Amino acid sequence: MTDSIIRADAMLSARRPGVTASSLRTGLESSLRSVYSMGHSALASVAEFPDEELTPFTLACFLVIAVELGERATYYTTKLLYPSFATQMLGMSSSELNILMNFNDFWNYGNPLLGAYLADAFLGRFKAICLGAPIYVLGLSLLVLSSTPLAFGDFPYLEGGWAKIGFWMSITVMGVGCGFIKPCVSVFAAEQLKDENGNDASPRTLEKLYLWWYLAINIGSFVGPVVAPLLSGGTEAGLPNLLPGYEKFQCSGNATLIPACEGYCPGGCTTTPPTPEQFSECCNGPRVALNYWLVWGCWSLPMLLLAFLTFFLGAWRPGYVISPPQGSYLGDFFKALWGAVRCLDNKKPSDGKGMRCFERLKGIPGMPSDRLLDEFRMMLITSSIFLPFSLFWFANSQMYSWGYNQCNPALKISGWVDCNQIQIMNSLAILVTIPIFDFGLYPLLAKFRVRLTHIHKISAGMVIMGCCLLIMGGLQSYINKQGYYSGPSSTSYVYYDPKNYKEHQASVYWQVPIFWLSGVAEVVGNIATLELAYVGSPPSMKSLVMAFGLMTSCGGAIIGFIVNPFYTSSRSIYFQYVTGAITVLMGPTIWFFWRNLRTGRDLMPELFEENLKAVIRTGSMGSLVGQGGGSLMEFRGSLKTSMDGKPGGYEMGSKNAMEALTSLQGSLKKSIQEEGEEEGEE
Structure with missing residues (x-):
C-alpha cells in the first residue's frame, strides 16, 4: 500500500x-x-475554485513590466499622432488614413509571428528582445527626421518632399523591431515567476500578472498621449508651434460663405499653400500641429531608450530566468500538415482530444514524434479561438480611424482635448477598470462560486466592443442631421447652417462613452486571450501561441484592408452600425461554439508531466x-x-x-x- x-x-x-x-x-x-x-x-x-497561493512578483519580473510600459508608451504616442500627421501634414484622405492605420496594425502584430518562431526555435526570448531593440530605435529615429522641415518641400506643406516616403519607411522598420519584442516580453515576464524546479506560477498568479501587465501597457498608452498633443502645438492650451515663421490652420466652419474660399475650402488650408488673402479669410479654424519632431524626438525616443536601458541593466542585476531555444519545429509542422492533408491514418482509436487529423499521424514512419504531434494539436486548439476574435480588433482599430474622421472637423474642440487626445479615454478606462476587477469583481464572483472561463470573458468583451460602435453610429446620426460631406474625406464636411454652425456643433466629449467602453472591453476580452495564450500553449511553443494571440490585431487589419477601400465619410454611419451589430452577435456565437474548450494541462497533462x-x-x-x-x-x-x-x-x-x-x-x-x-x- x-x-x-x-x-x-x-x-x-x-x-x-x-x-x-x-x-x-x-x-x-x-x-x-x-x-x-x-x-x-x-x-x-x-x-474549479482553487485556493491558490499567489507567487510574489520578482524584481526581474517588474523590470520586464517596466520595459513594456516604456515601449508601449512610445508605440501609442507615435500611433496617436498618425491620423493628424497623415491628414494635415501629408495630405492623406480619410480612406488612405484608414488603410494606413490598418497597415500599421497588420505590420506590428503580424511580424510577431516570425519573431516568435525565431525566438522559440533559434534565439531564445532574451536574445530576440535584444535584437529587436536597435531596429525599433532606428525606425523611430527615421520617423523623427520625417517630421522635420528637412523632409518637406515647402514646410509645412509637402510639395514634393520625401516626408511621406520616410514616414512609411519608419513605420515599416519599427514594425520589424516590434515583431521581435512584442511576442517575447509577456512570456519572458511570466518566466521570471517560475520556481527553482522550473514550474510555472499558479493560474491565479498568472491572471494577476496579466491584469497588471495590461495596466502597465495602458499607463504607458495614457501618459504618452496625454503629453503628446500638448507638445505638438495642435491645442490652444498646449505649446505653440516652436519653429519660427511657420503656422498652419484649418478652414473655418463658415468658410463656404466667403467668396475668396470658394473651391479652396473645405480642406484646402491643410493641403495647399494659401494665398495671403485665403490665409487671412479662410484659414481661421483650429491650429494645425507642427511640433511632431518635438514629440517623437524629445519624448518618444528618450522613453524608448530608457526602457531598453532598464531591460539591459536587469540582465546584469538581478539577472533573468532565460529559457534556451527549443530548436526549429517548422519543418516538422509542415510535414505533419502535409500528412493531415493527405489523410494519412494509423487506424488507432481516438483519444477524443480534438485535431484528430494530427492524432492519426502518430506512429506513421516519417512523421514527427507523438509528443510533438500533441504539441501541434494543443497549439492549434488554443489558437482556434483567435480567428473570430480578430473581429474584436477590427472594431477596436476602426474606432480610432473612424473616430478621428468623425471628430475632425465636425466636433467642437474643448480646451486641451482634441480629436487625438479624446482617444486616451480608452487607456484611462483600463487604468480604472483593472484594479476594480482584480480586487473587487473577480474575487467577489469567486466568493459566490461563479467561475468565469476565458470563453466567458472573450464573449463578453466582444459584445461590449460592438456596443461602442453602435454608440458611435448614434453620434454620427446627429452629425449627419447638422450637415453633409461634399467629398470622400471628413474635411469636406459642410454645415446646413454655416452662419450659425457653432450652435449645432457637438462637443468632442460626446465620444467619451465610446472610448471608455472600448477600454472596459479590452480588460474583459483581450486580457483573457493573453492568459489563454500562455496557459493553453505547450512549453516549447509559448512565444508562438502568444504571437497567434497578438495576430488577432493583424487579422483585424486584414478585415480593414477589405472593408476600408469602400469607406467614405458620407457612408460612415452604415459602416459603424453594421460593424457594431455583427460584433455584438459574434459574442454569443463564440460562446456557443467554444464553450467547452479544453486546453493546456486540462487537455493534455502528459505534455507537462x-x-x-x-x-x-x-x-x-x-x-x-x-x-x-x-x-x-x-x-x-x-x-x-x-x-x-x-x-x-x-x-x-x-x-x-x-x-x-x-x-x-x-x-x-x-x-x-x-x-x-x-x-x-x-
Whole structure:
C-alpha cells in the first residue's frame, strides 16, 4: 500500500504540486491507473475554485513590466499622432488614413509571428528582445527626421518632399523591431515567476500578472498621449508651434460663405499653400500641429531608450530566468500538415482530444514524434479561438480611424482635448477598470462560486466592443442631421447652417462613452486571450501561441484592408452600425461554439508531466532500484524531499526529473550488466 501511495503522490504532484493522494483519499490499493483516475477526478472537483497561493512578483519580473510600459508608451504616442500627421501634414484622405492605420496594425502584430518562431526555435526570448531593440530605435529615429522641415518641400506643406516616403519607411522598420519584442516580453515576464524546479506560477498568479501587465501597457498608452498633443502645438492650451515663421490652420466652419474660399475650402488650408488673402479669410479654424519632431524626438525616443536601458541593466542585476531555444519545429509542422492533408491514418482509436487529423499521424514512419504531434494539436486548439476574435480588433482599430474622421472637423474642440487626445479615454478606462476587477469583481464572483472561463470573458468583451460602435453610429446620426460631406474625406464636411454652425456643433466629449467602453472591453476580452495564450500553449511553443494571440490585431487589419477601400465619410454611419451589430452577435456565437474548450494541462497533462509511466517511476525509485547505488538513493531522497513540499529537490514528473531518471536508468542497466558479468566470471 505504501508503494501505491508513493506512486499516486508522484502523479498528483506532477498534476498539482503540493496535493498528494494521501491527502485526498487513503487506502488506494487498486491499480496505478485507477489510482491516477480517482486522484485526477478528485482534483477536478476541487480545482474549479482553487485556493491558490499567489507567487510574489520578482524584481526581474517588474523590470520586464517596466520595459513594456516604456515601449508601449512610445508605440501609442507615435500611433496617436498618425491620423493628424497623415491628414494635415501629408495630405492623406480619410480612406488612405484608414488603410494606413490598418497597415500599421497588420505590420506590428503580424511580424510577431516570425519573431516568435525565431525566438522559440533559434534565439531564445532574451536574445530576440535584444535584437529587436536597435531596429525599433532606428525606425523611430527615421520617423523623427520625417517630421522635420528637412523632409518637406515647402514646410509645412509637402510639395514634393520625401516626408511621406520616410514616414512609411519608419513605420515599416519599427514594425520589424516590434515583431521581435512584442511576442517575447509577456512570456519572458511570466518566466521570471517560475520556481527553482522550473514550474510555472499558479493560474491565479498568472491572471494577476496579466491584469497588471495590461495596466502597465495602458499607463504607458495614457501618459504618452496625454503629453503628446500638448507638445505638438495642435491645442490652444498646449505649446505653440516652436519653429519660427511657420503656422498652419484649418478652414473655418463658415468658410463656404466667403467668396475668396470658394473651391479652396473645405480642406484646402491643410493641403495647399494659401494665398495671403485665403490665409487671412479662410484659414481661421483650429491650429494645425507642427511640433511632431518635438514629440517623437524629445519624448518618444528618450522613453524608448530608457526602457531598453532598464531591460539591459536587469540582465546584469538581478539577472533573468532565460529559457534556451527549443530548436526549429517548422519543418516538422509542415510535414505533419502535409500528412493531415493527405489523410494519412494509423487506424488507432481516438483519444477524443480534438485535431484528430494530427492524432492519426502518430506512429506513421516519417512523421514527427507523438509528443510533438500533441504539441501541434494543443497549439492549434488554443489558437482556434483567435480567428473570430480578430473581429474584436477590427472594431477596436476602426474606432480610432473612424473616430478621428468623425471628430475632425465636425466636433467642437474643448480646451486641451482634441480629436487625438479624446482617444486616451480608452487607456484611462483600463487604468480604472483593472484594479476594480482584480480586487473587487473577480474575487467577489469567486466568493459566490461563479467561475468565469476565458470563453466567458472573450464573449463578453466582444459584445461590449460592438456596443461602442453602435454608440458611435448614434453620434454620427446627429452629425449627419447638422450637415453633409461634399467629398470622400471628413474635411469636406459642410454645415446646413454655416452662419450659425457653432450652435449645432457637438462637443468632442460626446465620444467619451465610446472610448471608455472600448477600454472596459479590452480588460474583459483581450486580457483573457493573453492568459489563454500562455496557459493553453505547450512549453516549447509559448512565444508562438502568444504571437497567434497578438495576430488577432493583424487579422483585424486584414478585415480593414477589405472593408476600408469602400469607406467614405458620407457612408460612415452604415459602416459603424453594421460593424457594431455583427460584433455584438459574434459574442454569443463564440460562446456557443467554444464553450467547452479544453486546453493546456486540462487537455493534455502528459505534455507537462512528460510521461505518465516515467512520472510513476520517479515516485517509486526505491522499489525499482532497491538498495543499489548511492546516486540512485540520493535521487530518490531528492524526489521525496520535493514530494514533502520542502525546497531543494526535483519536482516529480518535471523535465529535470525525467532527464535524471533517464540517466539513472542507464546507470542502473549498466551496473546490472556489470554485476552479471562479475557473477559469470566467478
